[in-house]
Amino acid sequence: MYVAVKGGERAIANAHAWLAEERRGDTDVADLSVTQIREQLKLAVDRVMAEGSLYDPDLAALAIKQSRGDLIEAIFLIRAYRTTLPRFGASEPVSTGEMACDRRISATFKDLPGGQVLGPTFDYTHRLLDFKLAADGEVPEAPSRDVAPGDVPHVTEFLNREGLIEEAPAEDTTPPDLTREPLEMPASRALRLQALTRADEGFTLGLAYSTQRGYGRNHAFVGELRIGMVPVEMEIPELGFAIEIGEITLTECETVNQFKGSKTEPPQFTRGYGLVFGQSERKSISMALVDRALRWEELGEDNVGAPAQDAEFVLYHADNIQATGFLEHIKLPHYVDFQSELELVRKLRREAGADQVPEAAE
Template identity: 80%
Template sequence: MYVAVKGGEKAIENAHAWLAEERRGSTDVTELSIAQIREQLSLAVNRVMAEGSLFDPDLAALAIKQARGDLIEAIFLVRAYRTTLPRFGYSNPVETGQMACDRRISATFKDAPGGQVLGSTFDYTHRLLDFKLAAEGEVPLAPESQPRSEPIPHIADFLQDEGIIQDEPTSDATPGDLTREPMEFPAGRPLRLQSLTRGDEGFVLGMAYSTQRGYARNHAFVGELRIGKVAVEMDIPELGFAIEIGEVELTECETVNQFKGSKTEPPQFTRGYGLVFGQSERKSIAMALVDRALRWGELGEENLGAPAQDEEFVLSHADNIQATGFLEHIKLPHYVDFQAELELVRKLRLETDGRTTPQEAAE
């Protein structure tokens, strides 16, 4: 039972004012602009867009500023704003094979068709603090390079041509929309992927790591990781054809997993898949590992009882906004509940001591 607190309006107003002051910080320091956050904290912006389910770098940067850098709070702000937007319809599936790749690597083939494009990455940096950044000097510009505009084939296509990787089932059925309908179990793969791409990066990473440590049969190779921009198209009924309405930056990961076969499937490689807004490599790889772990049923594998194989466990706990709401509600007044618990514990202690009333205890 919750108890409404009355008469605290002034205290709440003061708390809001104090929050605004803390958010601003020292006025001796130049205020951080939305453009600075968008351009220089781009990976944080990408995470907020991905888990907030809204591709808008400026709004994500604004949310980060408003939330004082608390990314989960920023994601909450973006999702809340998203619910106020009109919905015009659904875009067509994006063609990631047509992606203008800024980065594209494969851990399965050294000489991958289309080439390896390292792009901007922390992979080859030393994990040492760079104190030159504290000097706030000009950073040397990298040599000019252009995204690969020509279509780059997916690595899995070559394995599929050889017949040694599973075919991805296709369907003309319209997938469910997790942003409009609550999750129901069992959930199909489209809903699972929606849930994972919106899921908390840390949680999904932890689940993925558990599969690598043996809590699921999931030995994976990164078949391909690509980052770049893709066109977004939408069918216009009045025109009778689709038009391009914009472009989004995406990170796509497809894993190649060992599979010895089952009663229903022959020995072959299988796949895990991750697709996330912006440059979100860790999240997309983790998503692909968890996606593969959750596919045990459709592949006829044995359920080893691993956490990452439990659809209800994974999907019900991946959403950081739901988790935050349930966790933080215990800050609300629970005075009546606690008084009832307090009286119960006192009574039990009396009974344990062989006394039945507070008076007896006092004597």
């Protein structure tokens, strides 16, 4: 804390009051409610939930309001709150094949059972400012579409029928909980995926982009991108079976990647995978590309020295809360450290004679 700042605790209290005043803004403008943020800034809410590892739209919206729209600060607030919550148990693995899809597209197959569902997306907009939004006009009602959960097969199953794509790699052991145990290397794929789900979207996007530009030789197709609600079930010991306790929105991406084969494996496609809370298309696709790049050793490929292939580099730098904490701590007082550095530089300059003032030019 800035206890050395003139005024001490009083100065800090005043800084908090000033922050609250800036957060509120012009009092002649209506206060922004948590409900408005939850309903109208949904993509921001979804990102905070995903990287904060807590699925609660109301709390995520509150964190965005409290942080004045700073999403990393909001994620920090959510993670801090998460540590205070009791753990009652673990849910059963969700079945994304039963997803009630609001959006489902494939870049590999045009005709899908159930059809391609464009859903709410910016993909086909013109990226022009819509000044009608500034006029607070009524939004026209979208055509209704009934979305019912059911068996929605994944696109990769079509390739799997012919053996053209690897079987989904499975791990028998339960991965450690990254929210409770520190990350250790080497990390299993399940642990890497867990870390990538919580990773900063911008960092993951940059790594994914690098693989597309050649830093990792990772040419991929989006086999399928789907967004929708899935039921969450939890086994109740007293009942002896699992019951549905709620629903959550997920974004899932499976990429289809080239693979030349090996001495023991025929040429076939391989997979990259991304699964994120809420509607987080950019993040889920990025996650799938980075996941595939990190599998180079498992698949017997060459390591070309690309950043996205270095598990330690990726996983130890992907968490925006850790990065923010380490970066922003340099704002705090380092008077003693700096004074020792200052004395060292002065000593070196004296020994080198650099402390002599040059004579003025005539």
